[in-house]
Amino acid sequence: MLVVALIAGGAGGVIGTFVTSSGGSSSSEDPEGQGPDINEPPPEAPERAPDSVAGVAQRVSPSVVSLRSEDPRIGGGGSGFVIEGDYVVTNDHVSSELEADGIIIEYSDGSSSGADVVGSDPSSDLAVLELEEPSEVDALAFGDSDEAIVGDEVIAIGAPLGLAGTVTQGIISALDRPVSPDGGDTQFFALQTDAAINPGNSGGPLVDMQGRVIGVNSMIYSMGGGPLGDQPVGSIGLGFAIPSTEAETVIARMVDHGEESTAYAELGVTYDHESTVVGAVIADGSDAVESGGAADQAGLEPGDVIVSFDGRRVNSGGELQAMVRDKTPGDEVEVEYERGGDRETVTVTLGPDE
Template sequence: MSTENEGNAVPPAPSAPPVPVGSPETAPQGPAAAGNPPTAPLPPVPQESPAAPEQGVAYQPVPAPDGTWPPPPATPAYGDGAGPGGPGAGWGASYQQPAPKPRNGRGGLVAAVLVAALVAGGLGGGLGYTLAKDSDGGGSTTVSASDSATQVKRAPGTIAHVAAKALPSTVTIEAESTNGEGGTGTGFVFDTQGHIVTNNHVVADAVDGGKLTATFPDGRKYDAEVVGHAQGYDVAVVKLKNAPSDLKPLALGDSDKVAVGDETIAIGAPFGLSNTVTTGIISAKNRPVASSDGSSTSKASYMSALQTDASINPGNSGGPLLDASGAVIGINSAIQSSSSGGFGAGQSGSIGLGFAIPINQAKYVAQQLIKTGKPVYARIGASVSLEESTDGAKITDQGTGGAAAVESGGPADKAGLKPGDVITKLDDHVIDSGPTLIGEIWTHKPGDKVAVTYKRGGQEHSVSMTLGSREGDS
């Protein structure tokens, strides 16, 4: 497999195909599925075929004269002019594309499925997860949750109390490119100057002259512009135009102090359902995740993620992952799909495997973007193999385009590393592959000193290394 110089460029996503981890089972539907049919006689019902329910109107099944219950009407998939759930829905991501504009004159599911390898930290196994951009070819299915939660007081420490305080500081972001393509994601208020933090992949369509809007739970909608975006970190900052004076930034927590088992609260717009609140726990820390947007020219995104079982679906991307006190500990970014299938085949929504960028890393990136408009990446100045491995991150024999694998005068060179060395630890974190190493490096800032453990000729060595820096433009 080809390699990239980690220190000089943001490497592409690994090309290994994801491993399917099962297909969702079809759950029984309708009242009969509950095993509790009505026991009292029921009045006869006219036999005309019932009209299809209007969108947004709950389906109310009625029994036939013989007491049997009809099946519920089929729910069209996204792209058929209705909500999620049909066979064509492209589930398995955290970014939701809205309905195409009427001028397109055509419906149909349009999904760009992004596949990346997830290396299970400590296990060395390769898991597949899918990032998908779904398209609803019919009318809008966005349903805004009631903002009445902000009007009702709940006891401190309850989920309702945390949600009531956090919801007014979250926004639903709609991004549209110059050719009309785009999607919906989430963001949250970062400061009182109108800066909103979200994912790069949420706003990518609007970077070059596109349209960007942010809508608050109370219905206020503002035009916005991209201040800066970091594709490698998958973090972006946008700024509201004519920002209101009453913005309340969300408090930022300390993701380094998060423990497995801590409660989590996620806020976002899954499948366009704005202001949705879900809960769970921290399932794991330092979970290496690598992804790309699937294009041939894209650069990879790497993160040492917080894993949560809070329900995260397309449209949750960029939204805050909160702790029990309401402080932001991460930015929801990706989920694992139950299948690596293509356009809707065997795909699902949340299966309890969501991944968030730790807020300590995202905060640093956001501050750099606000300050200079450009991200700054920590680097070691060495090319590492991106092939799946359980042994560590191997420094390649040659870098990109024939360049040296170890940059002369770079951090790795100064630390005495050479081609063929296999890095197995960064500080106290086990490194089982190149992507894992990059994700861990990017949790640090340029200038940080790290302890590197590596193997050479079967012998283990340790050395201290000062990380370098590289300014990126995406």
């Protein structure tokens, strides 16, 4: 049985949810394809081409950190990476498990620092921490995950099972996979990768061959290890990452405002996730369409099947949730739906209202 699992915790502590994926070609800022100017390899290290796996790992790894609790009795943890301003990016499901007892950041050279949570967004599975004693490492730069295509090479760096500094290589296996970081209704589009990601990789970077972060590792699909299929046992090559385009927006908001959540577009409906009908089926019941919400104002009703959103085919409720999340509150979009065998199109102004 396939299960979805959050990849928190060094040697244990796997929590239910997801992981990694992304890539991208050289940008105009990197005409020679060597990426941003980050950590120089140590002088004693054998020389490798900057755009090789070894070359990228040498330059990126010093800026990748491990997270653990101040309390040595508390297990679990995860990974993260340093960005501009002496901040560390990680997953919300990592920081939220550690915050109450204090968080320690450990660098690849063995030094460490305390850190405070600046902001968190569970619906994006992202958190930003501020370092108390920053180390002299270069900030990692974000790439453009929208430029990634299937087949691009990517590298994941983190601390799976507590093994800090682990480097794995793979490709972008798929784009726009709708995933749920909280195991609930919230879904967003993730990058999928076959780079090996395991518990402890959570919050670490997925980088392209220029060393730019194009994804934040968050979740994996895994085979169930227990009799009920509810015990994730590790990577089977199906990992997922939060795309850099989403991550940058959420991180900037948290750094600037310290917000614990971000306002996302809403349709104002409850979906029937058990339905086998192709499309997003609005659940039955009087409360399935939020009174006064975007769908209600557009005339949508329980039982309607949404088959197209802003010109894109809709295959499921989860896919539609991710499509809506990509929009901004107040956007007007065309929604095509079926009701009683008839197909209609309506313009919907996405909520929530200001």
